[in-house]
Amino acid sequence: MCDAEEEQTLQRGMNYRINTLYSLILMSQRSNAPYNDKVHDDGVTIEYEGHDVPRRGRDYAHNPKTEDQPSKTPMGSYTQNGLFVKAVEEYKKGKQPELVKVYEKILSGVWSLKGFFDLIDYKIIHDGKRNVYRFILKLSDQQIDNSGKSEVQPEHTRVIPTEIKKGVWKRDGGKCVMCGDTKNLHFDHDLPFSRGGTSLTAKNVRLLCMKHNLQKSAKIE
Numbered sequence: 001m002c003d004a005e006e007e008q009t010l011q012r013g014m015n016y017r018i019n020t021l022y023s024l025i026l027m028s029q030r031s032n033a034p035y036n037d038k039v040h041d042d043g044v045t046i047e048y049e050g051h052d053v054p055r056r057g058r059d060y061a062h063n064p065k066t067e068d069q070p071s072k073t074p075m076g077s078y079t080q081n082g083l084f085v086k087a088v089e090e091y092k093k094g095k096q097p098e099l100v101k102v103y104e105k106i107l108s109g110v111w112s113l114k115g116f117f118d119l120i121d122y123k124i125i126h127d128g129k130r131n132v133y134r135f136i137l138k139l140s141d142q143q144i145d146n147s148g149k150s151e152v153q154p155e156h157t158r159v160i161p162t163e164i165k166k167g168v169w170k171r172d173g174g175k176c177v178m179c180g181d182t183k184n185l186h187f188d189h190d191l192p193f194s195r196g197g198t199s200l201t202a203k204n205v206r207l208l209c210m211k212h213n214l215q216k217s218a219k220i221e
């Protein structure tokens with residue numbers, strides 16, 4: 001993991017209000033991903049596909065990919081799709097948008113924090129076989145830190161593209177370049193944007209553990 005999120009929270013792709021402060025989703029743009037998630041060309045808008053009905057036990061003939069994505073369970077409670085739809089409706093009535101922490105799978109077994117996004121819209125589209133949800137999320141200017149405080153989202157979190165993260169991960173061997181630690185890794189941008197650092201090449205991005213990441217930011221300030 002590239003951030004201090006409990007492993008168990010990552011069993012499900014959509015987690016409405018995983019805590020009192022935000023929701024959490026896992027996305028993947030990999031070609032073998034189960035859902036069709038994408039980032040728009042503007043780099044700050046995510047289109048996130050809703051989730052299918054659960055597979056029915058050992059009924060191997062049952063194919064969730066042929067059924068409309070549900071907003072309610074057979075028991076009548078909201079599914080994750082339904083909860084996200086409700087949040088969009090609240091936002092359209094004037095409430096604050098739901099804050100969503102987004103992780104992206106960049107390589108097999110490697111999840112990277114993409115940043116915090118505002119859930120602002122949804123649509124239902126017909127994918128040729130059935131109706132699916134598409135949730136629209138836009139990069140937020142705020143984030144929640146690990147102690148639960150709201151703060152301004154740092155620029156470097158949000159602008160390192162997935163392809164560059166992949167390359168850096170492989171080059172640095174999935175380890176902190178300072179100490180070799182493999183836990184709580186962050187993609188560290190060499191020079192802060194505020195000091196003229198340019199992004200978008202693997203050369204000025206590296207993997208650091210949380211300790212070395214924090215030491216570095218202390219030095220810059």
Ligand SMILES: [Zn+2]
Pocket residue numbers: 176177178179180181208209210211212
């Ligand atoms: Zn380290």
